Amino acid sequence: MSEERTMSEEQLIDPKGRIPVFLRLTLTVLGISMISEVIGIQRIPTGIATIVLLPMLYAVVIGILITPDVLGKPIKALRKLISDDEIKLAGPMVMLALLPLGVKYGTLVGPNIVRVVQAGPAFLLQELGNLGTIFLALPLALLLGLKREAVGATVSICREPTLGVIGERYGISSAEGTGILGTYLIGTVFGTVFFSILATTSVATGLHPLALAMASGMGSGSMMTAASGALAATVPEFGDQILAFAATSNMLTGVTGLYMVVLVGLPLVNFLYRILEPVLGRSGGTREVKDGN
């Protein structure tokens, strides 16, 4: 997986002599964004839940589809638009494009900082539950034969903030980056559907609906909406409280989630990887541990 990186990030984002590459990539991404926004937010009602599709979902799907190994194979013209140079440039562009979203996250949390501080011990402690990803999924990933990909795939629920952390620490083209993109893409494509069904059925576990409501705030607005909406519909006597608890928890994960990943999740997953990989790991894959830069 650790293929040679001939150009550094600094060289990649230098447009000198590479203007056509920049133009092809940015205009393509602009086109994808415009098409995605024209399609707009779609709600598909099914028997169980309303499936909500957001423009970002179409954007990632179109982005993958137009690459050389997918539609670029049968459609030669696409390979003239998007080929290796554009794909390599797209990595550092993700990191830059994430920054405006980071600012927006801050502006969503700041005004609610007092409520966040007052939110109480249950809200704070259940944030530790997000580490359940590591305890449940890391051993499973190692048993399945994943190596360093497992670190990225299981460090958290792998939404945009974690994508930012892993991208900067290991590089989005690294084994860890591949792992997180896997969980991230599956989450982006199937997350809302999965969580709306999981939330509805989880009532049967006997866990209190308010506890399940807190669990619905995972740091993704769309997933939180899908999960808490389904939960509120399932347990209507707690309906309003469920939505309030989920939104508060989601806000908290917005604040703590990133620090949880940087300060607890990443050290923990690397620690457990070192212990568990020799026991559970199978041969093949990427074994070497790369230090962050």
Next chain:
Amino acid sequence: MAISGPKLLNQLKLLIVIGIMILIAQRIGYGIGILQAIPGMILVIVISLFALVIRALLPKVQMPAFAWASLTALILSMPFMPTAEVFLRFTDEVNFLGTTAPILAFAGISVGDKIQKLKSLSWKVVIVAIAVFCGTFFGSAIIAHIILTLQGII
């Protein structure tokens, strides 16, 4: 890592390009006028650039530029900060969802050289992802259930 002037300048240029993309995308998706959103977008780009500078100045602090951008915006928008009112009024014109389409379009293209690799892991990745989703959901729910019970709330 010291601050590299040329690198920062290139990053600024690309942030401006990304900003223009967001302005166009959110005009189409959420009907926000391009001109009315420009001041807010300038603020967003300035904070993004500030985050890149801080990240470059403090390489020892294990926080990505993304986190510095969030933290800076969080501090500026806290209710008791004198900056909050003006800052939020301008940045409200930059739509949260509007910033996401370009990110994911770049992200989709950037995995283009890994499609073969992803195909080879696909069913494993799906199983691991399901375990990840269940892990965070039930991990949080079990702890919340215990603490809420101890607090006597449920």
